[in-house]
Amino acid sequence: MKYQLQRIRNKTRQMRRNWNQYRDIGIPRRQAALSTIGGGALTAHTSLGIKKIVDGVVVEERTEVRDKVVTDAFVAFVVDQLQAESSEIGDFKYHQCGLGVTAEAAGDTGIETDTGITPVAGTQTEGATANIYKSVATMTMDATEAITEHVLMSQSGAGTLMDRTVFSAINVVSGNQIEFTFQITLSSGG
Incomplete structure (x- = not known):
């Protein structure tokens, strides 16, 4: 359980970094969230x-x-x-x-x-x-x-x-x- 919580925390940190990267070029948070989930x-x-x-x-x-x-x-x-x-x-x-x-x-x-x-x-x-x-x-x-x-x-x-x-x-x-x-x-x- 502790390992799973740590994985979730790490993924959340990574998504925040990605959101900030998108925000800096003017992309809305919703679209940034979709971009971090999807692919291809x-x-x-x-x-x-x-x-x-x-x-x-x-x-x-x-x-x-x-x-x-x-x-x-x-x-x-x-x-x-x-x-x-x-x-x-x-x-x-x-x-x-x-x-x-x-x-x-x-x-x-x-x-x-x-x-x-x-x-x-x-x-x-x-x-x-x-x-x-x-x-x-x-x-x-x-x-x-x-x-x-x-x-x-x-x-x-x-x-x-x-x-x-x-x-x-x-x-x-x-x-x-x-x-x-x-x-x-x-x-x-x-």
Whole structure:
């Protein structure tokens, strides 16, 4: 019995270390717990950093962490790309913001309510580690609005939607800017 209790304590300590590792990169505790139990599965976690910029000064900053909002269309696209010989996978860099408030869903195909601002091609880089894709774009607002959603797509107009994130309103006026930093962390299992 004493041996079993010690094993449980050791496993608990190991899980806490794993949770802290996930927390440091913005992954919710629930998902970290599942990651320490499971294995063998490819998992994806998304986050969206948002900075409101007024006259060149960051006046508001937040990070939205979401799970399970990578769209069905993106997953199908990845499978298709694994079967093809093309470089379209690198096209997921177009940021667009909107006014929609409906919760994200895997079946989403685009922005819910467009602001009329042309999507911006983000700068694509690797994140803090080799398994993180990062795209950063700054959008200049052209009206007084409450921005509540962001999407990342493969084309400026239509295209395949990778991710849609809904967040509490960021109130802007013409000339304000919002910098969006989208990250997707892909983790191998095993």
